[in-house]
Amino acid sequence: MxxxxxxxxxxxxxxVLHGCNNSKNEDLSKVKEARDTLLLSDNNxxxxxxxxxxxxxxxxxxxxxEWSSDNIDYLSHDGIITRPKNNLGxxxxxxKATLSKNEAEATKEFTIHIKALExxxxxxxxxxxxxSSILDDKLVLQGIITLxxxxxxxxxxxxxxxxxxxxxxxxxxxxxxxxxxxxxxNKTNQLHLVDDIESFKVxxxxxxxxxxxxxxxxxxxxxxxxxxxxxxGNIYEVTGELVVNEDNTFxxxxxxxxxxxxxxxxxxxxxxxxxxxxxREIVKMDLFYLTKNTSENPSMIFNNTGIEVLELNFQExxxxxxxxTINDIVSYQEDIILKLEGANHTTFSEWTSDHPDFxxxxxxxxxxPEHMTVITFEGKANLRQYTQDVSFExxxxxxxxxxxxALTNNDGEFVHIQGIVTSFNPHDKGFFIQNxxxxxxxxxxxxxxxANIEVGDRVSIYxxxxxxxxxxxxxxxxxxDILITNGEVSSQTFTIIEAKPEDIINNYNYYDxxxxxxxxxxxxxxxxxxxxxxxxxxxxxxxxxxxxxxETNMALVFDIEKVEGLTIEEYSDNLAIESITFTTERMYxxxxxxxxxxxxx
Numbered sequence: 357m358x359x360x361x362x363x364x365x366x367x368x369x370x371x372v373l374h375g376c377n378n379s380k381n382e383d384l385s386k387v388k389e390a391r392d393t394l395l396l397s398d399n400n401x402x403x404x405x406x407x408x409x410x411x412x413x414x415x416x417x418x419x420x421x422e423w424s425s426d427n428i429d430y431l432s433h434d435g436i437i438t439r440p441k442n443n444l445g446x447x448x449x450x451x452k453a454t455l456s457k458n459e460a461e462a463t464k465e466f467t468i469h470i471k472a473l474e475x476x477x478x479x480x481x482x483x484x485x486x487x488s489s490i491l492d493d494k495l496v497l498q499g500i501i502t503l504x505x506x507x508x509x510x511x512x513x514x515x516x517x518x519x520x521x522x523x524x525x526x527x528x529x530x531x532x533x534x535x536x537x538x539x540x541x542n543k544t545n546q547l548h549l550v551d552d553i554e555s556f557k558v559x560x561x562x563x564x565x566x567x568x569x570x571x572x573x574x575x576x577x578x579x580x581x582x583x584x585x586x587x588x589g590n591i592y593e594v595t596g597e598l599v600v601n602e603d604n605t606f607x608x609x610x611x612x613x614x615x616x617x618x619x620x621x622x623x624x625x626x627x628x629x630x631x632x633x634x635x636r637e638i639v640k641m642d643l644f645y646l647t648k649n650t651s652e653n654p655s656m657i658f659n660n661t662g663i664e665v666l667e668l669n670f671q672e673x674x675x676x677x678x679x680x681t682i683n684d685i686v687s688y689q690e691d692i693i694l695k696l697e698g699a700n701h702t703t704f705s706e707w708t709s710d711h712p713d714f715x716x717x718x719x720x721x722x723x724x725p726e727h728m729t730v731i732t733f734e735g736k737a738n739l740r741q742y743t744q745d746v747s748f749e750x751x752x753x754x755x756x757x758x759x760x761x762a763l764t765n766n767d768g769e770f771v772h773i774q775g776i777v778t779s780f781n782p783h784d785k786g787f788f789i790q791n792x793x794x795x796x797x798x799x800x801x802x803x804x805x806x807a808n809i810e811v812g813d814r815v816s817i818y819x820x821x822x823x824x825x826x827x828x829x830x831x832x833x834x835x836x837d838i839l840i841t842n843g844e845v846s847s848q849t850f851t852i853i854e855a856k857p858e859d860i861i862n863n864y865n866y867y868d869x870x871x872x873x874x875x876x877x878x879x880x881x882x883x884x885x886x887x888x889x890x891x892x893x894x895x896x897x898x899x900x901x902x903x904x905x906x907e908t909n910m911a912l913v914f915d916i917e918k919v920e921g922l923t924i925e926e927y928s929d930n931l932a933i934e935s936i937t938f939t940t941e942r943m944y945x946x947x948x949x950x951x952x953x954x955x956x957x
Contacts, residue, residue: 383460390416391455391462402446402469407435409451419457426450430470440472441540442494443554447472482513485541486548486586493541495550500563501533503589503644504624505657508549510589510644511535512565517589521551527558534559547647548585569593569642569662574610574617577654580645590645594656595666597701600635607653608641609701618653620646622660629660636740640664670700674739677702681737684749686818692719692750694733702739704746709733714752727754728772753818759789759796763832765821771834772818773798777811778884779939779952786833788882788939789815797882797940801835852886852937857905857912884939892931899924902947903936914938914950921955933957 390413398407409423425431430438431449440447447470455462479485479497489495499511499518509520509529520537522529529535538555541548572592580587594617596608606619619641621631642662646655677698685692692715694707708717711731715721731750736743753772762771775789775798787809790797800817809815819834893902895916903912916924922933934957938950 380458380460383457384462386416387419387455387457387460387462390419391453391464394421394453394455394464396451396453396466398468399466400469402471403437404439404471406437407431407451407468409435419455422454422456424452424454426452431468437470439470439492441492441552442473443540443552445472446470482511482516482518482586485518486516489541489548491541491543494538495541496536496538496555497550498534498536498559500565501529501531501535502565503622503657503659504529504531505620505622505644505646511537512589516586519547519549519585519588520553521549522553522556523551525553525556527556529556529558530561532563532565533561534563547582547588573612574608574615575613577617577645577656578615580654582647587645588647591642592645592656593640593662594643595638595640598631598634598637598639598641600632604632606631606658608639608643608656611638616653617643618655619643620655620657622657627660629658629663631658634665638666638668638740640666670739670742673700674702674737674742674744676700677739678737678744678746682746682748684751686751686753687715687721688753688816688818689721689724691715691721694719694735698739700739702737702742704735704737707733707735715750725752725754728752728770729754751818753816756816759791759798762821762834763796763798767821767823767832770818770820772816773834774814774816777809777813777815778882779811781941781951788941789817790883799833799882799941801833852884854886854888857887857890857903882939882941884937886935886937888935890933890936892927892929892933894929895927901927911947912938912950913947914953918951919953919955921957926957 393413393416394410396407396409411421413419413421423433423435425433427447427449430440430447431451435451449468449470451466451468453464453466455464473492473494477489477493477495479489479495482497482499485495485497497511497513497518499513501509502512502517503510507521507523509522511518511520520539521542536555536557536559537550537553539550539553542551543549569591570593572594574594574596577592577594594608596610596617598619599607599609599616601607606621608617608619610616619631621628640663641658643656643658646657677700681695681698681702681704695704697703707719709715709731710733711725711729713722714725714729715731729752731752732747733750734745734747737746738744751770753770756772756774759773759775762773765771773789775791778788778790778797780787781799786799786801788797788799792814800819801822802819817834822833822835887903890903893904893911895901899916900913901916905911916922916927933955936956937954939952941949941951
């Protein structure tokens, strides 16, 4: 029985194997039939246009065709041609078709001849070349050599220039030679030129080179059309500051803008001018326009002729840079910036600090002094022929003090205080701060729109004590050279003091301007208060509301049109409210004006 089973399985396997072989044979037969049917009309033809490559064969849709070229320089895998230059002649390319179905595969090759470009264009002028020639065009034209630089020649014909690559030219040539060339139209860096020179013949020598320069600004040269090859070789008379760079290359910097030119000195022919001796001089130069890449300075060739050193007066620019740079400043605990160059290119160097233990010669903060210290920085300013010793002062306020401590100083003295911003007074260009202990406030005379501070910020302020002798009754204030920073401590909410009207009013003392200037003042200015269960009394013709004191003849007064929580329509005499929150501010007639008022009815 076992023998019969083995025999049965062997016979089945042979049938399967026979079936697979038949399938492969059928696939290969189909592929070969398709290959024999495949034709290419351009086979063994000379062509000058792209060819169409079949993707499927009628009756053999299941057979896949893939094409490949053995020289994609002239014929791509997709049938796109690139005609060879005239001097290379026609080019032969083999195009192979690979046909496949499943694992069966066959190939077929076709021979294609790509026609070379014809030699048809003889131009009578360079202008005609620009108007009519196309890339890879073989051409013949004439021109006078007006510039020889490195690996390039500039030909000129009736004021129109053309770049020529003389690589491979074996005969000698000189400036002023009129030459006839046979070559090919090419393009590099967006500029049209002639290269692959087949013939170069000197027609005549010693021709006059007429190269008239045109006065141009550096900014104007930047705006030249980089695609206009006729600009190439033009001569421009340019004024600027000649600079010898660290890599011993040369630049010409504009005196009116931040633009520069790269100066390439021509070593051909004429004796060299020592440009290194003219570093930072203002010069007028005749320069040949070479080219300009999009992200680089325009390149200009200096042909060692046409250069003049100018003696210009830069005193005004020098003085302006010094005024802009040398300013006394105040610094807390930060580095200071030591300017090295002004807007007009004045350089500042050799900075030294007379207190390097606090701020060193590089402007780096080291530590704070124990008391206010003035640091003097000295340096040198230089702009061309101008040199001057310069200096400025940095005031370091030292540790801050409380408002009440600061108010013991005389008016005119500078103090460094800390406090919490309670309100802003745009009308008087300032704001109020109060002590953290709530018992002292002070008006800061400063345009708060220029300070990055908000109500509730704890700020450090350095300024000069003084008085407002106008309607604010000799109010103490901080003004002068104000420096504000809120960087020491993050914002925090100020304290609101709960009080009765008389608690505030009784603190009021009318200040006699004839009293000593160090009299105490500002004790309640700028403090933030809340009064509960209060009655609003009268409204005057100016829409000011009064809260009268029961114990004195003075009142708190505020503008109802600038109140949060109560409109003029809602107001009535003897209106009882739940609470009023405000910031105190003196008035000349003996009452307290209050601002930033919030009413809770």
